[in-house]
Amino acid sequence: MIHCEERPSENFKIDIKDIEKVERLKIRIPEPRVSMISGHLEQVAYNSKKFQLYLPDGQIIQGRINDEYISIESLRTLWGKRVTARGLVSFKPSGKIRIIEAQMLKPMEEGEVLFETAPVIQTQFEFAKKVQLEATGRNWLKEIWNKWPGEESIEDIMKEIKNK
Numbered sequence: 001m002i003h004c005e006e007r008p009s010e011n012f013k014i015d016i017k018d019i020e021k022v023e024r025l026k027i028r029i030p031e032p033r034v035s036m037i038s039g040h041l042e043q044v045a046y047n048s049k050k051f052q053l054y055l056p057d058g059q060i061i062q063g064r065i066n067d068e069y070i071s072i073e074s075l076r077t078l079w080g081k082r083v084t085a086r087g088l089v090s091f092k093p094s095g096k097i098r099i100i101e102a103q104m105l106k107p108m109e110e111g112e113v114l115f116e117t118a119p120v121i122q123t124q125f126e127f128a129k130k131v132q133l134e135a136t137g138r139n140w141l142k143e144i145w146n147k148w149p150g151e152e153s154i155e156d157i158m159k160e161i162k163n164k
Helices: 016-028 110-116 124-136 140-144 154-163
Strands: 002-004 007-012 033-045 050-054 060-065 082-091 097-107
Touching: 033 097, 033 110, 050 097
Parallel strands: 060 097
Antiparallel strands: 002 007, 033 050, 033 082, 050 060, 082 097
16 A cells, blocks of 8 residues: 555556556557647647647647647647647557657648658557457468469379479
């Protein structure tokens, strides 16, 4: 049982099963990577330095300003406009974006439409699941039954077998 003096009513317990579950999730989460994402800058929270980008496909990307590179005040002129954010993107275990830590946020330029599609990382888990689904739907025997891979007659093949 974990207890916090500042929050006496919020006790919780972590057992070995919870720790194992966290470890499995950690393995499934893709490594963060630098990406560019373009969309409408619709929400800005000045106190927490957070923002939201709305992409054309309806996806909403959470973002946070890295104030080493950008001031929160610079967002005033960009709010409600199409922008491009560049920064470190962290992912969920599913491979979808959890948050972008923006190091650059600027008005979107004409050639940056390709960044309006959020990068999706295919995790090892998702890849294995997809392969398993495809494999279970196949009947390998039906694919090769009554098909001969070469031009040789059965007699030619039998002669080759006997000669070996």
